[in-house]
Amino acid sequence: MPRLNRASESAAVDLPVAGRIDTNPGGDVPLLLWLQIESAVRQASRQLGSQLREENLSSQSFTILAHLPQEPDGIAAMLLCDITGSSPSSISELLQRMEREGLCLRRRNPRDARGTVVHISSAGTEKLHRAAKRYSDWLDAYLGQCSSAELNVLQRAAIILGDLPAID
Numbered sequence: 001m002p003r004l005n006r007a008s009e010s011a012a013v014d015l016p017v018a019g020r021i022d023t024n025p026g027g028d029v030p031l032l033l034w035l036q037i038e039s040a041v042r043q044a045s046r047q048l049g050s051q052l053r054e055e056n057l058s059s060q061s062f063t064i065l066a067h068l069p070q071e072p073d074g075i076a077a078m079l080l081c082d083i084t085g086s087s088p089s090s091i092s093e094l095l096q097r098m099e100r101e102g103l104c105l106r107r108r109n110p111r112d113a114r115g116t117v118v119h120i121s122s123a124g125t126e127k128l129h130r131a132a133k134r135y136s137d138w139l140d141a142y143l144g145q146c147s148s149a150e151l152n153v154l155q156r157a158a159i160i161l162g163d164l165p166a167i168d
Contacts, residue, residue, distance in 0.1 A: 037161075044142065045059065047138070047142070048135065048138060048139075051134050051135060051138045052131055052134070052135065054134060055127060055130055055131040055134060056127075057127065057131050058094075060084045060086060060094055061094065061098055061103070062128075062131055062135070063083065063084055064080055064083070064084065064094070064095075064098070064104070064118070065098075065103060065104075065120060065124055065127065065128040065131070066128060066132070067080070067083055068104065068118060068119060068120035068124070069120055069125065069128070073117070074107065074117035074118055074119040075117065075118050076109055076112075076115055076116070076117055076118075077091055077092070077095060077106070077115060077116045077117070077118055078115055080095070080118060095116075095118060098124070101123075102121055102123040102124070103120070103121055103123055103124035103127060104118050104119060104120055104121055104124050105118070105119045105120075105121055106118050106119075107119065
């Protein structure tokens with residue numbers, strides 16, 4: 001698969017999804033750029049997912065475990081839906097499995113008796129530390145292939161994409 005042409009002065013971009021395209025205005029550059037971003041994220045996510053599976057975790061379980069220590073009073077299950085982008089029924093099933101595995105504890109929400117608050121358990125903390133080490137080592141190796149300038153570009157792109165307003 002062709003790699004992204006990293007030369008910032010280049011008049012064209014090598015895209016693994018579409019070969020080489022002209023970057024002049026009016027073309028399909030936004031669509032092809034987005035397809036390239038999706039492809040790169042999907043590829044990295046698959047590789048990272050395999051690292052998490054070594055710890056018997058899904059990416060959603062890891063995301064939940066990573067957020068729980070940030071809130072000593074726990075996190076409302078409905079908020080975990082927003083954090084993971086999952087439906088309430090999916091989160092409920094996932095939390096049931098995580099609780100059976102001893103990774104988290106669910107308690108009635110003291111502010112809303114209809115909901116639950118999720119806390120990390122000591123076993124969840126241990127698993128999070130192991131998975132985070134594996135995750136971090138993998139990211140260091142993966143992103144360690146980039147120069148400082150390239151990492152700055154990636155960081156800027158992430159900020160730009162994260163700050164774009166929703167379009168209805």
